[in-house]
Amino acid sequence: MDIKDKVALVTGGGSGIGRATALRLAHEGAAVVVADVDESGGGETVAQIEAAGGRAAFVRSDVTSAADAKAMIAFAEETFGGLDILHNNAGITTPRPRFPDADPESWMPVLEINLRGVILGTQFGIAAMRKSGGGAIVNTASLAGIGYGFPPDPVYAASKGGVVLFTASLAPLKDELNIRVNCVCPGVVDTPMFQRGRDEAPEEQSAAAERMRLLPLLQPEDVADAVVELIRDDTLAGRAMWLRNGMPRELGRLPQPPVAR
Numbered sequence: 132m133d134i135k136d137k138v139a140l141v142t143g144g145g146s147g148i149g150r151a152t153a154l155r156l157a158h159e160g161a162a163v164v165v166a167d168v169d170e171s172g173g174g175e176t177v178a179q180i181e182a183a184g185g186r187a188a189f190v191r192s193d194v195t196s197a198a199d200a201k202a203m204i205a206f207a208e209e210t211f212g213g214l215d216i217l218h219n220n221a222g223i224t225t226p227r228p229r230f231p232d233a234d235p236e237s238w239m240p241v242l243e244i245n246l247r248g249v250i251l252g253t254q255f256g257i258a259a260m261r262k263s264g265g266g267a268i269v270n271t272a273s274l275a276g277i278g279y280g281f282p283p284d285p286v287y288a289a290s291k292g293g294v295v296l297f298t299a300s301l302a303p304l305k306d307e308l309n310i311r312v313n314c315v316c317p318g319v320v321d322t323p324m325f326q327r328g329r330d331e332a333p334e335e336q337s338a339a340a341e342r343m344r345l346l347p348l349l350q351p352e353d354v355a356d357a358v359v360e361l362i363r364d365d366t367l368a369g370r371a372m373w374l375r376n377g378m379p380r381e382l383g384r385l386p387q388p389p390v391a392r
C-alpha cells in the first residue's frame with residue numbers, strides 16, 4: 132500500500148514506538164490520528180507532526196473500552212474521511228511485584244490493554260476498512276510473544292503471544308476483504324516503557340545494566356521502519372516481523388494458518 136494521502140490511526144501514539152510510527156506515517160504523507168489515554172503526550176506528537184508540515188489530530192481513547200475504540204475509529208472517519216492504516220500499539224508491562232506475586236488487579240490490565248485492546252481496535256478498524264475496500268493493520272507484539280517466553284513478566288509474554296496468534300489467524304482477511312493484518316515483534320527498545328522498567332527495581336539494576344551494556348538497544352524509529360514495511364508490502368498477511376537487537380529485521384517463520392476459514 133502506498134502510504135501517501137492515506138488515513139492512519141496509531142494507538143499509544145503519545146510516546147515511544149507509537150510516536151515514532153505516527154511521525155513516520157505523517158512523513159510518508161498520511162493524515163494521522165494519534166490515540167492515547169495520555170492527552171499531553173498525544174498532543175505533543177500531534178504538535179511534532181504539524182511542526183514538520185504533516186497532518187494529525189489527537190483523540191483520547193482507552194483501548195480497553197469498546198466504546199472508546201469505536202469512537203476513535205469514527206473520529207478518524209469524521210476528521211480525515213476514512214481509515215486505511217491502523218497501528219494497534221498501546222501496551223504496558225506488569226508493575227512489580229510481578230507474577231506470581233502480583234495481585235490479579237495488577238496483572239489483569241496487561242491482558243486488557245495488550246491483547247483485548249488489540250482485538251477491539253482490529254474489530255472496529257476492520258469495520259471501517261470494509262467500507263473503503265481494504266486496509267492494513269499492524270499490531271505491536273514483542274519477541275516476548277514468539278517462543279522465547281519472558282520469565283521476568285509471564286503475563287506480558289502471554290498477552291504478546293496472543294497478539295501474534297490473533298494476527299496469524301486473520302491472514303485470510305487479505306483475500307476475503309483486502310485487509311492485511313501483520314505484527315511487529317521488537318526486542319528491547321529504548322522508550323519510556325523501557326526506562327521505567329529499569330527504574331523500578333534498584334536491586335536488579337547492576338545485573339540489568341551489565342546485560343544492557345552488551346545489548347545494542349533498538350530505537351523506536353527501527354520499529355517504525357518495520358511497521359512501514361509491513362504496510363507497504365501488499366503480499367504480507369498474518370506475518371510477524373522480528374526485530375532482534377543487533378540483527379537486521381526479518382519476517383518470522385511461524386507456520387501459516389493451514390486452512391482458510
Ligand SMILES: NC(=O)c1ccc[n+]([C@@H]2O[C@H](COP(=O)([O-])OP(=O)(O)OC[C@H]3O[C@@H](n4cnc5c(N)ncnc54)[C@H](O)[C@@H]3O)[C@@H](O)[C@H]2O)c1
Pocket residue numbers: 142143144145146147148149166167168169172192193194195220221222223224244245271272273274316317318319320321322323324325
Ligand atoms: N520498549 C520495549 O522494549 C518494547 C519491546 C517490545 C514491544 N514493546 C511494545 O511496544 C508498544 C509501545 O511501547 P513503548 O515502549 O513505546 O511504551 P511507552 O510506555 O513509551 O508508550 C506506550 C503508550 O501507550 C499508552 N497507553 C497505555 N495504556 C493505554 C490505554 N489503555 N489506551 C490507550 N493508550 C494507552 C501510554 O499512555 C503511552 O503513550 C507496547 O505494546 C509494548 O508492549 C515495547
